[in-house]
Amino acid sequence: MxxxxxxxxxxxxxxxxxxxxxAPFTLIQGRNAQGKTNLLEAIHYLATSKSSHARAENEVVGWSAAGEPIPYSRIRGVVQQRAGDVELEILFSYRGDAGSYAKQVRVNNVNRRGVDLIGNLRAVLFLPEDVVLVSGSPAERRRYLDIALCQIDRNYTQHLSHYQKVTTQRNSLLRQLREENANYRDPGIVAQLRFWDEQLVEHGAFVLARRYGFLARLDPAARGLHRELSAGLETLQLVYQPSFDPGFLGEADYRRLANGDITPHTGRLPDSSLTVAALQETFQKKLESRRSRELAAGATLYGPHRDDLAFLVNERDLRTYGSRGQQRTGALALKLAEVQAMTAETGESPILLLDDVMSELDAQRRATLLAALHGVPQAVVTTTDWEDFSPAFRAQAQLLHVDGGVLCPASPS
Ligand SMILES: Nc1ncnc2c1ncn2[C@@H]1O[C@H](COP(=O)(O)OP(=O)(O)OP(=O)(O)O)[C@@H](O)[C@H]1O
Ligand SMILES: [Mg+2]
Known part of the structure; x- marks a missing residue:
């Protein structure tokens, strides 16, 4: 695309x-605070219908909107796909009352739900702060997996959203039962919990299986890229760390997962005896055997909302032992691998958005990164300094300069 x-x-x-x-490559240069990150955020918004880093959606509405009769903000993009052009639009309009904005999504000028935007434009964004993918909390890594998978698979988006709602409701029931000092053997309580278990297990098993399948593609791709980035000196491994043993952690299962998607309707993993149903059973048993612990905690302790993803380099945890540069390289390898995994899953390469990525990389890493760019149909890259990019790369790219939110053609010599 x-x-x-x-x-x-x-x-x-x-x-x-x-x-x-x-052109396939767009290189945007600008001083600090001119709008480089904002532009990439806008493109990523069209892909995911969410902001990559704003805490509230209203944050992205420009201050200049205050001058409009009804303040609004609009992102519109045209995506060339195999089947033709698709026009995507996100409109925020002022509600008037609470000072909040309503978000409206349109595909080819027809109003749609946010989830319908997804898949029309796929993008992988790398921001300088993405080093937190390695150094930060497990929640950052779960969020990463969710954003990537939601772009690939609408079923994932739906199961994840159900799962999150069920977890919230199950948690409040467990909290309430804890306050009441409830007995977990009481048949009435068991029945209440069972009701929520069933839904937790149904959606949770799908989320889990899909993450495993994605990781099975991501891990080998990241390993190859990381080896190149580190000039063959380091071996990266991405290891999914589930909150309960799903029962299929063998190498062979892992490889089989990589060979096929889950067919949502049958829940089967093609080319494999593993099914989402089997995973549901394991999950349900775990919940049943841990009732007293969950009641004591007043929270759901097992499931994909408690999982993590470990980055091991030469078998040591990068989060604990990695230098800043190593952590950054790990995060970059992950993002570049995501491009490959997404391409394998969807049959089409996503576009790559790289924000100020060169400044902290050494020459080897810069060269590897530029080589990786040649695998994508489109990359939009920002920099403060033209010199960070080789003349050969600059010669191929559309060169732009941004100044105070205004983009203009540039010639850097
Ligand atoms: N809602 C908004 N309305 C208007 N301006 C905003 C809004 N949100 C952020 N800005 C401004 O946009 C400017 C550009 O931000 P951006 O993050 O894109 O800069 P940048 O070019 O990436 O800079 P750097 O090189 O420092 O990363 C900032 O000065 C910021 O204050
Ligand atoms: Mg920036």
């Missing part, structure tokens, strides 16, 4: 932008 056009109105510091992407 290729994003051929982007329009922004009152998005962050872009009052009005209309831009045609003319």
């Amino acid at each position: 290729f994003l051929s056009h982007l329009t922004l109105e009152h998005f962050r510091n872009y009052r009005a932008l209309s831009h045609d992407f003319a």
Whole structure:
């Protein structure tokens, strides 16, 4: 896929932008605080219908919108796909009352749900702060997996959303039972918990199986890229760390998972005897055998919302032992691997968005990164300094300069 056009109105510091992407590589240079990250955030928004880093959606509405009769913000993009062009739009409009904004999604000018946007444009975004994927808490890594998988699979988006709702409700029941000092053997209580277990297990097993399948693609890709980035000196391993043993951690199962998607309707993993149903059974048994612990904690202790993903380099945990540079390299390898895994899953390469990625990389890593770019149909890359990119790369790219939210053609010499 290729994003051929982007329009922004009152998005962050872009009052009005209309831009045609003319080449596979776009290199945008600008001083600090001119709008480099904001532009990539806007493109990523069209892919995921969520902000990559804003805490509240309202944050992205440009201050310039205050001058409009009804303040609004708009992101619009045209994506070239095999089947033709698709026009995507996200509109935030002022509600008036509570000072909040309503979000509206349109695909080819027809109002749609946010989830319908997904899959029309797939993007992998790498921000400087993505080092937290390695150094930060497990929640960061779960969020990462969820964002990646939601772009690939609408079923995942739906199961995840159900799962999150069920977890919240199950947690409040467990909290309430704890306060009441309830007995977990009481048949009435067992029945109540069973009701929530069933839904937790149904959606949780899907989320879990899908994450395993994705990891089975991501891990070998990340290992190869990381080896190149580190000039063959380091071996990266991505290891999923489940909160309960799902019962299929063998190498062979792992490989089989990589060979096929889950067919959502039958729940089967093709080419494998493993089924989501088997996983559900294991999950249910775990819950049943841990009733007293969950009641004592007043919370759901098992399931994909408690899982983690470990980054091992030469068998040591990068989170604990990695240098800053090693952690950054690990995060970069993950993102580049995501491009490959997404391509394998969907049959189409996502676009790659790299924010200020060169500044902290040594020459070896820079060269590997530029080589990896040649595998994608479109990359939009930002920098503060033209010199961070080789003349050969610059010669191939559409070069732009951004200044105060205004984008213009550039010639850096
Ligand atoms: N809602 C908003 N409305 C208007 N301006 C905003 C809004 N949110 C952020 N900005 C401004 O946008 C400017 C550009 O931000 P951005 O993060 O894109 O800069 P950048 O070019 O990536 O800079 P750096 O090189 O420091 O990373 C900032 O000065 C910020 O204050
Ligand atoms: Mg920035």
